[in-house]
Structure formats: structure tokens, C-alpha cells
Amino acid sequence: MLNEINKTEQHLALIVQPLLAWYDANARILPWREQPTPYHVWISEIMLQQTRVEAVKPYFDRFIRTLPDIAALAHAPVEQLLKLWEGLGYYSRARNLQKAAGLMLDKYGGELPRSYEELRTLPGIGPYTAGAIASIAYGIPVPAVDGNVLRVVARLTACSEDIGKESVKKQMAGMLKQILPDDRTGDFNQALMELGAMICLPRGVAKCASCPVAGLCRARELDIVTTLPVKAAQKARRQEQKTVFVILAQGRVALKQRPAKGLLAGLWELPNENSCLTTAKAQELLALWGVRVDAIHKLPAAKHVFTHLEWQMTGYAVYAANCTAGLIWLKPEQLTENLALPTAFKPYTEQIGVLLATQH
Ligand code: SF4
Known part of the structure; x- marks a missing residue:
């Protein structure tokens, strides 16, 4: 089993350079990428949970204009905060942002903490978001594994296990951690997400002909792209x-x-x-x-x-x-x-x- 994982990891490592080259040439220009300060990365990642990029853009601009830093966020009247969030849904995200901003003022000198572990202790920051902030804002070598990334990795490695399982997520995160390039860890994480968002699309519409790592993709080689990733059926609403x-x-x-x-x-x-x-x-x-x-x-x-x-x-x-x-x-x-x-x-x-x- 370990041997298998090692082999898969070695194979996966081959995607790093072509993926980064593709990202350098094709990354979308997004408001939070222009000045990727820790605060901007954090706000954008929270907004992007459950919400499409195009929908987030105007919200992000307005939010940053109104509450430009952690102190402004911590001290904002709650009605103003919720008004800035109106229409984005999942309002607990906005409340958690404010709680976390308060903790940053109290415990971290008004900054986002500089370690994955400390980020994880803050309200609203789960493993994916902590990984994204740590790697993109601080260059810390940790993976950021969201649904897009799970789909891409499942296809690249022809993994037919349920990507909803914690054990499978852990295994994929473990493999990615091993192949992260030290000098461009944030870019690599973003490149994988971007590939998932732009090319390796869900529900049978993957644009394999335009994929920069198509030659390394096991699912494509085996002609099983449309069957992956495997996800247990969700409970009915x-x-x-x-x-x-x-x-x-x-x-x-x-x-x-x-x-x-x-x-x-x-x-x-x-x-x-x-x-x-x-x-x-x-x-x-x-x-x-x-x-x-x-x-x-x-x-x-x-x-x-x-x-x-x-x-x-x-x-x-x-x-x-x-x-x-x-x-x-x-x-x-x-x-x-x-x-x-x-x-x-x-x-x-x-x-x-x-x-x-x-x-x-
Ligand atoms: S070749 Fe197709 S399935 Fe494989 S990673 Fe690229 S887009 Fe996804």
C-alpha cells in the first residue's frame, strides 16, 4: 500500500512544473490576487466558500473598501457587517470573520497568525482555508485541498475511492504536501484550484484537450474521466x-x-x-x-x-x-x-x- 502511494506521489510530482507554467500564463486576474496581503487572502477565501468567483468579486471590493483592515473589521457594527454580506448567504461566515478579527487584535498584534496550526484555531478557518492563507500569504508549504483540488487529484491519479471520506482527503493532502515546490507553494496550490475551476470541470465537461497536464493524467489514459471523482450520494434536502x-x-x-x-x-x-x-x-x-x-x-x-x-x-x-x-x-x-x-x-x-x- 505504502509503495503504491509512493509511486502515485512520484507520478504526481511530474505535474508541478507544467502546471506552474500554465498558471503563470493563464491565471485569471482577480481582485484579491492583485495585492495578496494576508487580510485580502483571508477575506476572499471565506467569501469563496460556497460562492462563485464572479459573484464574490463585487462583494470583495466593497468589503475591502469599507473595512480595509483587521481593526476596522473587528470594530464594525454588526448591522454594517451583515449588510456588506447581504446576498452572499451563510452569514455565520461574516460573524466568524469578526470574531476571528477580534482574536487577532487580542492575541496576534492585529495580524493574521503566521502558522497553519494557529490559523486553524480561529473561528471559520478550516483545514482548506488555513492551507490557502498559510501558503498564499506566507509561503508556508502546506496544501490547500478543496473540492476542486480533490477532483483534479482523483482524476490525475485515477483514484476511485470516495473523495468525501476523510481518509481519502488526508491521503491526497499527504501526497500533495510531499510534492509542493518550496519556492512557489502558494502558486502551486492556486494553480491546482485554477485547473479545477477552469479546465478539469465537474460533471463530464472536463476540457482535457486544453489541459496542461493531460499527458500525465491517469484517468484520461484509462478513459475514465467522466466516472471520476467518486462521491457518495448526498442526502436529499x-x-x-x-x-x-x-x-x-x-x-x-x-x-x-x-x-x-x-x-x-x-x-x-x-x-x-x-x-x-x-x-x-x-x-x-x-x-x-x-x-x-x-x-x-x-x-x-x-x-x-x-x-x-x-x-x-x-x-x-x-x-x-x-x-x-x-x-x-x-x-x-x-x-x-x-x-x-x-x-x-x-x-x-x-x-x-x-x-x-x-x-x-
Ligand atoms: S486531462 Fe482532463 S481529467 Fe485529466 S486533469 Fe486534465 S482536465 Fe482533468
């Missing part, structure tokens, strides 16, 4: 029914704050209930909330997909007699300027202007 209310009164819309823990913790939302309510049941609930309904009508159904969960939403526009206590009432412009609302509610929040204009 949990479906959750929801009734969402756009409650309007006196030119304002009602909001409430989500609980401090759990999904979308602490964010603002349209009042809602975890079930699909008929108009009659919706009116009963509104009465319980103390809302005096002048008129109510149904809005189109909508859905929002999270990683492990799907909301199936029924919506109601509610014209209320007055702004009831127990809910927060805001003008539409306050909503867009000051507060962060989860994208899940967008199908309904984007109707607020029209609904207010037609209020009777």
Missing part, C-alpha cells in the same frame, strides 16, 4: 413549508429579527410561520400577532434552496390598519440601506414597493 407575510401599514413594512442562534441567526426577516397556511388560518395567526387586517391577498409561491434544506414558501400581502407593537416597522428605503435581509425572502421583499404603491 429537507423540505420545509413556510408562510411569509408582507404586512404593510402607513407606508411601512413589518419585519422581525431571527433568533440569535441557528439558520440565518440574528438577521432580519419578513414575519413568517413554519407551515403552509390557508388564507383563513393566516388571518387567525395575524390576529394572534395583534395585526388588524384591512385586506389580505395571496402572493405567488416561491422556493429557496439552502445546502441541506429547501423552503417552499406561500406568501400573503397584508394591508393592516396600523403599525402593531411586537413587529418592527420600516420604510422601504431603510430596508435597502441599513438592514441585511436573507436572499431567501427576495421573491417577496422585491414586491414591497409595488404593494405599497397600490395600498388602499
Whole structure:
């Protein structure tokens, strides 16, 4: 077994030079690559978790302009931080950024720590992100293994084991650690990620004809590219029914704050209930909330997909007699300027202007 791993490692080592040469000529120009300071690398890597590069670009620029360093991030009002994150999803990432920034001020002189192990102790920084920051910002020879890299390595080595298994990830990280070039460790890690993002694409669309390491690829040699990587089937998403209310009164819309823990913790939302309510049941609930309904009508159904969960939403526009206590009432412009609302509610929040204009 060890012998096999050694052989695979030796074979993998052959990709280093051609991959770096390809990266030098083809790396995309990305805002965080222009000045790869540890702070920039960190913010970009956190934003890129679960989010596409093109979507991240404007967020990154705005974030860095507004909060240019660790101290600014640590001291930012939480509403401002969440507003900067609005639409990116997975808001715990923003909260963890701020917690980690506070720790950096307290323990590391206002800088990102300079070792993989210390980076790993910070909130929101897992093995991949620690590897990316350590190697790209500080040149420390550690691999950065994300889904793209696992796919590329599985294909290069014709590995047919489940890349979701920790043991397989560890084995791949171990092999990569052995072949990292001392002088260009960050570039090598980025080159592998770039290959995964641009050429060695998932779901049967790998551009092998343009691949700089095609001649070294075992999966291609064996004509099994489309069967790799192997990944155990993911569990089906949990479906959750929801009734969402756009409650309007006196030119304002009602909001409430989500609980401090759990999904979308602490964010603002349209009042809602975890079930699909008929108009009659919706009116009963509104009465319980103390809302005096002048008129109510149904809005189109909508859905929002999270990683492990799907909301199936029924919506109601509610014209209320007055702004009831127990809910927060805001003008539409306050909503867009000051507060962060989860994208899940967008199908309904984007109707607020029209609904207010037609209020009777
Ligand atoms: S040859 Fe194809 S499958 Fe192999 S690494 Fe290149 S793009 Fe991926």
C-alpha cells in the first residue's frame, strides 16, 4: 500500500512544473490576487466558500473598501457587517470573520497568525482555508485541498475511492504536501484550484484537450474521466413549508429579527410561520400577532434552496390598519440601506414597493 502511494506521489510530482507554467500564463486576474496581503487572502477565501468567483468579486471590493483592515473589521457594527454580506448567504461566515478579527487584535498584534496550526484555531478557518492563507500569504508549504483540488487529484491519479471520506482527503493532502515546490507553494496550490475551476470541470465537461497536464493524467489514459471523482450520494434536502407575510401599514413594512442562534441567526426577516397556511388560518395567526387586517391577498409561491434544506414558501400581502407593537416597522428605503435581509425572502421583499404603491 505504502509503495503504491509512493509511486502515485512520484507520478504526481511530474505535474508541478507544467502546471506552474500554465498558471503563470493563464491565471485569471482577480481582485484579491492583485495585492495578496494576508487580510485580502483571508477575506476572499471565506467569501469563496460556497460562492462563485464572479459573484464574490463585487462583494470583495466593497468589503475591502469599507473595512480595509483587521481593526476596522473587528470594530464594525454588526448591522454594517451583515449588510456588506447581504446576498452572499451563510452569514455565520461574516460573524466568524469578526470574531476571528477580534482574536487577532487580542492575541496576534492585529495580524493574521503566521502558522497553519494557529490559523486553524480561529473561528471559520478550516483545514482548506488555513492551507490557502498559510501558503498564499506566507509561503508556508502546506496544501490547500478543496473540492476542486480533490477532483483534479482523483482524476490525475485515477483514484476511485470516495473523495468525501476523510481518509481519502488526508491521503491526497499527504501526497500533495510531499510534492509542493518550496519556492512557489502558494502558486502551486492556486494553480491546482485554477485547473479545477477552469479546465478539469465537474460533471463530464472536463476540457482535457486544453489541459496542461493531460499527458500525465491517469484517468484520461484509462478513459475514465467522466466516472471520476467518486462521491457518495448526498442526502436529499429537507423540505420545509413556510408562510411569509408582507404586512404593510402607513407606508411601512413589518419585519422581525431571527433568533440569535441557528439558520440565518440574528438577521432580519419578513414575519413568517413554519407551515403552509390557508388564507383563513393566516388571518387567525395575524390576529394572534395583534395585526388588524384591512385586506389580505395571496402572493405567488416561491422556493429557496439552502445546502441541506429547501423552503417552499406561500406568501400573503397584508394591508393592516396600523403599525402593531411586537413587529418592527420600516420604510422601504431603510430596508435597502441599513438592514441585511436573507436572499431567501427576495421573491417577496422585491414586491414591497409595488404593494405599497397600490395600498388602499
Ligand atoms: S486531462 Fe482532463 S481529467 Fe485529466 S486533469 Fe486534465 S482536465 Fe482533468
